[in-house]
Amino acid sequence: MAAPPLLHHRLIWKYTTVVVLLVAAAIVSVGVTELYFSYEDSKLAVTGVEADKASSAAVAIDQFIREIVDDLDSVAGSPIDPDGSVRLQEFGGLLQRQKVFSELIYLDANGRDCVHAYSFEIDKIQSRTCASDRTSSPEFVRTKAEKRYFGDVAFDDRDARPHMTVAVIEHAPGEGVIVADVDLGTVRDAIARARIGAAGYAYAVNSRGELIAHPDKNLVLAHTNLASLPQVQGALTGAATVRSDVVTSGRDLAGNEVLSAFQRVDPPGWWVFVEEPLSVAFAPIESAILRTALLLVVFLLVAVVTSVLLARNLVRPIESIQVAAAKIGSGALDQRIDISSRDELGALAEEFNRMAARLQASYVGLEQQVQARTQELGSALAELDEKSRELEAASHHKSEFLADMSHELRTPLNAISGFSQVLRKQLLGEINEKQAEYLDDILASARHLLSLIDDVLDLAKVEAGHIELEVTPFSLRGALERGVVIVRERATREGVRISLSSDPGVDTMIGDERRITQVVFNLLSNAVKFAPAGSTVDIAVAPLDGQVRISVSDSGPGIAPADQERIFEEFQQAAAGKEQREGTGLGLALSRRLVELHGGHIWVDSELGKGSTFAFTLPMQQM
Amino acid sequence: MAGEQILVVEDNERNMKLFRDVLRATGYRTLEASTAGQALMLATQHRPALVLMDIRLPDMSGADALNALRMDERTADIPVLAVTAQAMKGDRARFIEAGFDGYLSKPVDIDEFLATVEQHCRKRGQ
Numbered sequence: 001m002a003a004p005p006l007l008h009h010r011l012i013w014k015y016t017t018v019v020v021l022l023v024a025a026a027i028v029s030v031g032v033t034e035l036y037f038s039y040e041d042s043k044l045a046v047t048g049v050e051a052d053k054a055s056s057a058a059v060a061i062d063q064f065i066r067e068i069v070d071d072l073d074s075v076a077g078s079p080i081d082p083d084g085s086v087r088l089q090e091f092g093g094l095l096q097r098q099k100v101f102s103e104l105i106y107l108d109a110n111g112r113d114c115v116h117a118y119s120f121e122i123d124k125i126q127s128r129t130c131a132s133d134r135t136s137s138p139e140f141v142r143t144k145a146e147k148r149y150f151g152d153v154a155f156d157d158r159d160a161r162p163h164m165t166v167a168v169i170e171h172a173p174g175e176g177v178i179v180a181d182v183d184l185g186t187v188r189d190a191i192a193r194a195r196i197g198a199a200g201y202a203y204a205v206n207s208r209g210e211l212i213a214h215p216d217k218n219l220v221l222a223h224t225n226l227a228s229l230p231q232v233q234g235a236l237t238g239a240a241t242v243r244s245d246v247v248t249s250g251r252d253l254a255g256n257e258v259l260s261a262f263q264r265v266d267p268p269g270w271w272v273f274v275e276e277p278l279s280v281a282f283a284p285i286e287s288a289i290l291r292t293a294l295l296l297v298v299f300l301l302v303a304v305v306t307s308v309l310l311a312r313n314l315v316r317p318i319e320s321i322q323v324a325a326a327k328i329g330s331g332a333l334d335q336r337i338d339i340s341s342r343d344e345l346g347a348l349a350e351e352f353n354r355m356a357a358r359l360q361a362s363y364v365g366l367e368q369q370v371q372a373r374t375q376e377l378g379s380a381l382a383e384l385d386e387k388s389r390e391l392e393a394a395s396h397h398k399s400e401f402l403a404d405m406s407h408e409l410r411t412p413l414n415a416i417s418g419f420s421q422v423l424r425k426q427l428l429g430e431i432n433e434k435q436a437e438y439l440d441d442i443l444a445s446a447r448h449l450l451s452l453i454d455d456v457l458d459l460a461k462v463e464a465g466h467i468e469l470e471v472t473p474f475s476l477r478g479a480l481e482r483g484v485v486i487v488r489e490r491a492t493r494e495g496v497r498i499s500l501s502s503d504p505g506v507d508t509m510i511g512d513e514r515r516i517t518q519v520v521f522n523l524l525s526n527a528v529k530f531a532p533a534g535s536t537v538d539i540a541v542a543p544l545d546g547q548v549r550i551s552v553s554d555s556g557p558g559i560a561p562a563d564q565e566r567i568f569e570e571f572q573q574a575a576a577g578k579e580q581r582e583g584t585g586l587g588l589a590l591s592r593r594l595v596e597l598h599g600g601h602i603w604v605d606s607e608l609g610k611g612s613t614f615a616f617t618l619p620m621q622q623m
Numbered sequence: 624m625a626g627e628q629i630l631v632v633e634d635n636e637r638n639m640k641l642f643r644d645v646l647r648a649t650g651y652r653t654l655e656a657s658t659a660g661q662a663l664m665l666a667t668q669h670r671p672a673l674v675l676m677d678i679r680l681p682d683m684s685g686a687d688a689l690n691a692l693r694m695d696e697r698t699a700d701i702p703v704l705a706v707t708a709q710a711m712k713g714d715r716a717r718f719i720e721a722g723f724d725g726y727l728s729k730p731v732d733i734d735e736f737l738a739t740v741e742q743h744c745r746k747r748g749q
């Protein structure tokens with residue numbers, strides 16, 4: 001059961017991963033898009049405000065400068081005023097009307113200070129007769145050249161208010177210069193108003209980058225030059241191409257990143273900057289990012305948990321189907337799946353249960369059939385066993401009967417033969433010739449009877465399958481020679497020669513040597529019996545079609561064709577055999593059985609008057 | 624050689640008569656038993672020179688009688704010949720293996736019978 005948990009894990013993690021990835025992709029893409037646009041929107045909003053502030057400050061300053069220039073232009077006429085009193089009067093009016101002017105001076109074409117009015121002693125308007133010479137002063141030189149002049153911003157020693165020298169040229173004919181000292185409190189206030197938020201601030205620099213207005217008065221008093229700040233540098237150097245609504249990121253003096261909007265005021269060639277630290281400007285965006293990221297994480301966690309639960313719900317039925325399948329596979333056919341869901345898995349489980357039920361039913365049927373067949377087989381086996389026991393018993397009885405038969409026949413034969421021998425040997429006294437002849441007849445008959453008994457029993461044993469061949473390798477020539485030895489005495493007595501010619505290529509055979517010798521003896525004794533005196537009995541051995549052929553030939557009376565088959569049957573003898581009144585009529589029958597037991601074949605070739613050749617074959621089973 | 628006592632164990636009267644007469648005619652003395660029980664008794668009492676043992680006896684087999692003789696130290700060394708009508712294939716080997724000193728199949732050849740008896744008596748005498 002190692003496989004299901006593995007499958008379980010694999011499937012569940014596969015599902016989980018897919019779901020989490022999908023959800024994460026959706027949330028992340030939505031979140032990132034949202035963040036991007038809100039970032040852009042916020043940036044646009046912040047920079048828009050900055051640009052607006054910068055713009056309104058610039059407009060205010062511009063208006064202020066324009067007014068000053070207009071005011072100065074209004075007193076730059078050329079009245080017929082030999083003693084300067086008219087101009088002085090005009091100056092006085094302007095000073096009274098416009099409080100930003102603290103001093104008004106008229107320099108004539110030669111740069112002499114001809115009319116001079118102060119706001120703080122407006123009723124004591126001075127008029128000198130063109131005393132001090134200011135021809136080399138910048139306000140005179142630059143105004144003569146450029147019709148207008150804006151001096152550097154300076155600060156009052158007493159109250160540190162910013163002020164500046166502004167000059168315009170006289171509208172002909174004398175072409176003097178009107179010089180004014182202008183209080184820049186308005187500019188300072190405009191800059192101060194332009195600050196945004198809590199951390200935002202505004203400042204203004206002149207065309208060289210020097211501070212002219214800044215919330216930090218000390219920086220202004222120190223004439224701090226901000227030209228090194230990237231946004232200021234950009235504004236100063238790229239002045240021609242810089243658009244009024246451009247917002248860049250720059251740095252403040254402390255090196256912090258700032259979002260900066262700037263606007264040019266020209267004249268007098270100033271730059272108004274409205275800035276806010278980036279961290280402050282984008283604080284709302286950062287918190288939005290934080291919120292979105294938090295939501296993302298929360299949603300992801302929810303997605304993971306949900307998908308794990310979902311996957312488990314999905315995988316559990318599959319797993320239980322798998323487990324049930326494994327159990328059924330291992331033989332538990334009564335296993336069923338318990339899934340109540342009304343979906344495809346439920347349908348699958350139902351189908352699976354149906355299948356298992358069918359399998360179980362057919363298995364039970366099969367089992368019953370097997371059981372029935374096994375019972376049948378068992379009873380058949382028992383029957384067979386019984387039969388075989390009966391057969392065995394019958395066979396045992398038969399072989400016991402044969403042994404008994406042999407014993408019972410031999411016992412009286414022992415007395416017959418024994419007493420006859422005692423008489424014939426004249427152990428108990430002499431007997432006459434006729435008595436001796438009769439005793440010889442009795443003994444011959446007893447011998448005949450004994451061989452008859454032996455042959456009948458042998459044959460019966462073959463019939464009953466009780467002859468067991470003692471199969472061993474043996475020398476065929478040796479067996480033949482032993483057969484010859486047994487009949488030699490009789491052959492010699494009857495004047496018959498025996499010649500044995502064996503094939504040297506055929507010697508070692510496999511079979512029951514004693515039985516083969518018995519067959520050879522039978523054939524030889526028949527041949528010697530019928531061979532005429534002085535003739536020869538030939539024994540020959542030759543290979544024949546993968547077998548060995550052993551033949552015994554005599555030149556006896558021969559056997560009629562009609563008798564040739566018959567003589568191999570029990571108690572059947574040919575005419576010559578009957579005449580001889582010798583032999584049991586069982587020898588050839590027994591020989592045939594023995595040869596056939598060896599897988600061979602026995603037959604006779606004969607013609608009346610021309611002798612007979614008995615031959616048998618044995619399978620060639622050389623070692 | 625003559626005069627040795629031979630125990631003939633044989634349940635067939637005519638065969639008993641044959642063996643007895645032949646043995647006596649040749650000069651042996653005989654003891655006769657028609658059952659194994661008698662044979663054991665006589666063998667213990669007389670300690671004959673040779674026992675000729677029939678195999679099919681009414682009370683026990685010749686082989687069992689042989690074992691009984693061998694178990695008794697008084698008779699253990701007496702040679703015993705199986706003289707039997709059991710002459711099927713393999714019988715001779717079986718009897719020799721069972722411990723008989725010799726085997727003669729019925730019907731006996733008288734010459735062979737006497738030669739075998741004499742051979743065993745002489746062997747014992749030496």
